[in-house]
Amino acid sequence: MDKIFIYLGLINILSFVLYIPYKSLSPVILKSILTLILYLIGICAGSLGLILAILIFDRNTAKDGLSLKVFAFASFVIELFLFLLFRKDMGSLSFDFVRFFEDRPYLLVYVLSINLISFLAFGFDKYKANRDKRRLKNGLLLGLSFIGGAIGGLIGMKVFRHKIKKAYYKMGLPLMILMQVLILVLFMNV
Known part of the structure; x- marks a missing residue:
């Protein structure tokens, strides 16, 4: 050690x-x-x-x-x-996401809400970009993704074809998804 x-x-x-x-x-x-x-x-x-x-x-x-x-x-x-x-016993880890969210519906509502907000933020920013209007800050888009909305952000990138060439989104959002899954697995096994 x-x-x-x-x-x-x-x-x-x-x-x-x-x-x-x-x-x-x-x-x-x-x-x-x-x-x-x-x-x-x-x-x-x-x-x-x-x-x-x-x-x-x-x-x-x-x-x-x-x-x-x-x-x-x-x-x-x-x-x-x-x-x-x-640090945990790897054989005893639970991956029953459905049961975890059934027991905590408020957490499911949060995850769905933050992903929808993130998705819509990417769409809104693309709308503003097409009209040469003031855009949303990268910190806001990345922040929404970081606090749980990475899947919504990644879907928004693909659907709206927005920020797809920016390395900090192409690499950052998949890393954030991995991060959020690991956090979820850890909390499922506390």
Whole structure:
């Protein structure tokens, strides 16, 4: 167990330290290579270091680096819930989603509502984009997806053909769906 914590500490320190030159580089090939390295480190459980570096060094909401930010936050939640799930007896995990929602209809209403709101927000933003009107902020669309509306957002992307070329949506929404399923599985087994 100690080796795991040493690994986690080192990989997160590495991601934290590498984010500093990433933020200071202008968009060139070196920044692209560093971005790829940061994604790989994030996949290897270094997302906490990325989040800390983002919170300290990059508090603006510009689109620059938004894919990495979305990836870091979704990956961190996924890592956290995977860690919590692996501490349980894997043979005794329940995946009876129907029964879980039958026992908690208020949760089903929330999940359906937030996904409908997310879907409609993507549609509304596309409507505004077609008319060159003031658009919804990316933070709102991503936020709705993050708090449970990722499926609605992904369906909205496909139906309205909106934001389909943006990496922070193409990669972020599927990660958020995985994150939400893991959270649900964990709460089903508490």
